[in-house]
Amino acid sequence: MPSSRRTRVALLLYAFCSLYLLPVFPHFLSANELTRWAAVAGLVDRGSLDVAWATPLIGPPMDVARHGAHLYSNKAPGLTFLSVPAYLVARPFLGPPTTGNLRWSLTVMRIATVTLPGLLLGLLMARSTRDDSFAVVSLLFATPVFVFGTLYFSHVTAAALLYGAYLLALRAPAEPHPLGRAALAGFLAGLAVVTEYPAALGVVILGAVLLFRPDRGRRLAAYVVGGVPWAVALALYNRALFGSFVSISTANEAAANLAAQNAHGIFRVAWPTWLGLSTILTSPSRGLLFFSPVLVLGIVALVPRSRRAPDAWFRFLFVLLLVVAMAGYPMPSGGWGVSARYLILALPFIVEAAHDRGIVPGFLSTSLLAFSVVLCVVPALTFPLAPDFFRFVHAGFSRPLLTAGFATPNLGSFVTPGLVSLLPVMLAAGVALAIGGAGSPRRTIAAAVVGVALAAGVVFAPVQDTPMERATRALFLDSYFRPEDRLGALARATSDPAERAQLEELRTLVPATRCVGPDDWPYGAAAMPVARPWNDGPDGRWRDPGPLP
Numbered sequence: 021m022p023s024s025r026r027t028r029v030a031l032l033l034y035a036f037c038s039l040y041l042l043p044v045f046p047h048f049l050s051a052n053e054l055t056r057w058a059a060v061a062g063l064v065d066r067g068s069l070d071v072a073w074a075t076p077l078i079g080p081p082m083d084v085a086r087h088g089a090h091l092y093s094n095k096a097p098g099l100t101f102l103s104v105p106a107y108l109v110a111r112p113f114l115g116p117p118t119t120g121n122l123r124w125s126l127t128v129m130r131i132a133t134v135t136l137p138g139l140l141l142g143l144l145m146a147r148s149t150r151d152d153s154f155a156v157v158s159l160l161f162a163t164p165v166f167v168f169g170t171l172y173f174s175h176v177t178a179a180a181l182l183y184g185a186y187l188l189a190l191r192a193p194a195e196p197h198p199l200g201r202a203a204l205a206g207f208l209a210g211l212a213v214v215t216e217y218p219a220a221l222g223v224v225i226l227g228a229v230l231l232f233r234p235d236r237g238r239r240l241a242a243y244v245v246g247g248v249p250w251a252v253a254l255a256l257y258n259r260a261l262f263g264s265f266v267s268i269s270t271a272n273e274a275a276a277n278l279a280a281q282n283a284h285g286i287f288r289v290a291w292p293t294w295l296g297l298s299t300i301l302t303s304p305s306r307g308l309l310f311f312s313p314v315l316v317l318g319i320v321a322l323v324p325r326s327r328r329a330p331d332a333w334f335r336f337l338f339v340l341l342l343v344v345a346m347a348g349y350p351m352p353s354g355g356w357g358v359s360a361r362y363l364i365l366a367l368p369f370i371v372e373a374a375h376d377r378g379i380v381p382g383f384l385s386t387s388l389l390a391f392s393v394v395l396c397v398v399p400a401l402t403f404p405l406a407p408d409f410f411r412f413v414h415a416g417f418s419r420p421l422l423t424a425g426f427a428t429p430n431l432g433s434f435v436t437p438g439l440v441s442l443l444p445v446m447l448a449a450g451v452a453l454a455i456g457g458a459g460s461p462r463r464t465i466a467a468a469v470v471g472v473a474l475a476a477g478v479v480f481a482p483v484q485d486t487p488m489e490r491a492t493r494a495l496f497l498d499s500y501f502r503p504e505d506r507l508g509a510l511a512r513a514t515s516d517p518a519e520r521a522q523l524e525e526l527r528t529l530v531p532a533t534r535c536v537g538p539d540d541w542p543y544g545a546a547a548m549p550v551a552r553p554w555n556d557g558p559d560g561r562w563r564d565p566g567p568l569p
Contacts, residue, residue, distance in 0.1 A: 026153040026455045027146045033448045033455075034142055034160040034169070038135040040445060041170045042429045043404060044123035045500045047537040050405070051082035053172040054537075055093040057126045060103045061117050069093070069100075069261065077119060079536040086274035087262045094269045094278070097257050098215030098250075099133055099174040106132035123429075123538040130172040138169035141180040145368055148187060149375040154385070157456025159371045161449055162392035163312045164359035167400045175364035178216030182223070183368040185209040189226055189243065190233075190331040198235065199242040206246025213247075214254050217268070217287075219365055221345060222338045223247070229334045281350045292347035299352045300343070300360040304412045304478075306353045308360040311395045314388040318370035321377035332376070335369040342366050356405040358413055359396070383467045386457035390471025393456075397449045398479055401442050402426050403496060410489055415481040420493055426501045433542035487519050495526050499533040502543050 021029075044050075058071035058081060066073060071081045072091045085094040093100060110128040114121040142160045149155045159165055169176050188205035209226060212219040230240045255265040262272050270288070273279040281288050301309050309316060322339055324332035346352050346362045354361045379385055398414055399406070402421040410417045425438055432441030457464045494506035507530070511523035 021455075021458070023151040023153055026458060027151040027156050030153055030156045030160065030452050030455050031139060031142050031146070033452045034166075035135070035139050037166070037400075037445050037448050038138065038169050039131065040431050040448075041400060042123070042127055042431065042433075043170050043400070044126055044429065044538050045403060046540045046543060047534045048403075048500045049078055049082065049533075049537050050172075052095070053126060053130075054078050055081055055083045056095055056100050056103065056172060057122070057129065059093045059100045060107045060129065061125070063100075064104060064107055064111065065116065074117070077117060077122060077536065082275075084274045085262070085269040085272035087272055090261075091274060092261050092269060092272075094273055096174065096214055096217050096269070097254070098211060098213075099172075099177060102133045102177070102215070103129040119537065119539045123541070126172055130170070134172060134174075134176055135169055137177040137180040138165060141165070141176065141183060141368060144180070144183055144187060145371060148191060148372055152375050153458060154379070154381050154389070154456050155371050155375045157452050158314050158374070158389060158392070159367060161452045161456070162314050162389055162396055163367050163371075164308075164361055164364055164396065165367060166396045167358055167404050168361060168364060170400060171404070173361065174216045175361050178212045178219045179365050179368060181208045181212035181215060182219050182365060185212065185223075186226060186331070186334060186369070189230060189239075190334060199238055202230070202239040202242035203246035206243040207249070208246075209243070210247030210250030214250050216365065217270070218342070218345070218362065221342055222365065225334055225338050225341070229330045229337075232330055288350055289345045290348045290350075292344050296347035296349065296352040297343070300346055300363060303353075304414075305406075305408060305410060306358075306360050306413075308363050311359040312392040314385070314392040315367070315370050315374075317377075317379045317385060317388065318372075318374035321373040321379065322370065332373070335373050339366045339369055353408040356407050358399040358404055358406060381457045381464065383463060383470075386464055386467035387471040387474075389456055390453055390468040391475045392471075393449055393453050394472055394475035395478060397445070398422075401428055401445065403500065404428070407492060410492075412478075412481065412483045414479045415483045416485060416489055417493070419479055421497070424497055424501070426497060429542050437542040437544075487514075487516075487522075491523055491526055495529065498530045503530060503534065 054074070055071055058074035058078065059069050062068050062071060062073050069092055070090045071084060071093060074081060081091055083094050084091045086092075106129045107125060110125045114125055117125065138160070142156050145159050146152070146156050160169075165176055165179075185205040185208040188201045188208070192201050205226070209219070209223040213223055227240060227243055230236060230243055233239055254268075258267050259265045262269070271282060273282065299306050301307050304310050309319075319339075322332075322336045324336055326332070342363065342365060346360070349362070352360075352362070381389075395414060399418050402418050403426060406413045406417040422439065427433075427437065427439050427442050429437075430441050430445070432444060435441065453468055454464065457468055490510060491507065494510055498504065498506050505527075507523050507527040511520045511527065514520050514523070
C-alpha cells in the first residue's frame, strides 16, 4: 500500500475511534469539561458566562473562578468561544439543557473543537513528514492524543494550533508571501495561548527563533501583529469578568486549595523537582514515557545537529523548557486523567524529530509502537480519568473497571452496552498498528506481538490494592455505572472500624451524586431521582425550576 494511502487510512481510523467513543459518563461531574459546557450554554441561552445557573443540572460547579457574586470557568477562554457555533447548531435539535441532552450537546462541542483539531494535527504531521505513517500512527494512537481527543479538554486543540503556527513560521517555504505566513502563524499562536495558557512558552520561543531567520525584523513584526487580536480579546475578557486587563481566570480561583497554588513560583511554576520530573515522565500513573515509550526515539532525536536548523532548535528548546516547567508545577500529574496531559503540547514536535532523524519501522521501533498503542488505547475503553493516587493505572484502575463491565459509552451502546461494543475500537487500533509498523510482514508481526505481549504484562500485572484504591473503584462503579452497593459490601467485609466508617461516609455520597449530571444512558434506568432541568418558559425566558426533588 502506498505511504499516502496508509496515512489516509490511519487518519480515518483515528476519526472513527474519536467519533465512536462517547465518554460522557452518567452522573460524572467532569469539572474540566462541564465548567466549559456551562459557560457556553449560559452564554448562548442566558447571555452570561456565569456558570452558577447550571447548579440544578451539574451540582455546584467546580473548576471555577470567583469575582464578586459571580462564578466563571477558571479555564482559558479560547475553547469556550470556539464551541459556541457547535452549540448553536445543536441547540434547535436538543432544546434547552437537561440531564438527558447534556451529553449530546457536550459531545457535539467536543467533536467540533477537539476531535477535528486532533484530526487536523494528524494531517499536519502527515504533510510535514511526507506521509510517514509511522509518525502519524505514533502521534494519534500511541500518545495521550488518543484519549484526550475524545474528551472536552483543550490540550489537543492547543497542540494543533501551536504546531500549525510552527509549520508556517519555520517549516514552510520562504516564498511566496513570507510576511503573510508569519502573520498567520502569529494568529494561530495567539489562539493557542487563549486556548491553553502554557502554549505561551512555545509562542515566545517561536518569536525568538524568528530573529534568526532571513528578514527577521519584518517577519517578527508580522508574527506579533498576527497575535495582537487575541491578546486584545483576552485583555477585554479579563476586564469584563475579573475587573482587570491582566487578571486571568486562574488568578481568581474560587477553591481555596487552587487559590493557594497562585503563591507557588511564577504563574504557579517554580524550580523543577525530581518528584515532578519522575511523575510526568516515568511514573506508571502519569509518566509520558511509561505510557508512550515510542516517544523515546523522538526524545533522543531532539538535540539539533546544526546551528542552522531553526526548526530543530525550536523543538529542542520548547520540549525541554515545557518539561522543566511542568516538573516545577504544584500539581504535575494534572489531577484525574492518564499520562502527562500537560505535555500534549510537545508531542507533535517529539514525533516530528524522530522522523527527521530517520526513524523508520523496524523491530525495536515497531515493538515500542505496539506497546504504546496498547497502553494509550486501554484507558479510553473505560472511565479514562483515573485519580492521581492510583499507582498503576492500567492494572489497578482500567482493568478492574473493564472486568466489572464498565465500558466507555459509545455508538455501539445503542445495540449493546457491554464490552462487546468496544470491539470496533480495538480492531481499528490493531489496523492502525499494522499500518504504522508496515515493513516486511513477518518482522512487523513479530515486533507487534512482542510489544503487545509486554503491554499485556502491564495491564494484567498483579498489584496490591490500597484501601483507598478499592473504595474509589467501588464509588465510581456505584455512582457512574450501576449502583449495586459495592461500598456497603466493602464496609461489611472489613474488620477495621476506621476503614468501615470511611466506607460508610463514601456510601452516603452515591445518592446525591446520582441526582445530578448526565442521565443513566447507556447503563440502565436511574436508581435515584434526577435533577429537573431549567426549561424555557412560555415567553422564551429561562426559569429556575426550584429546589431539587
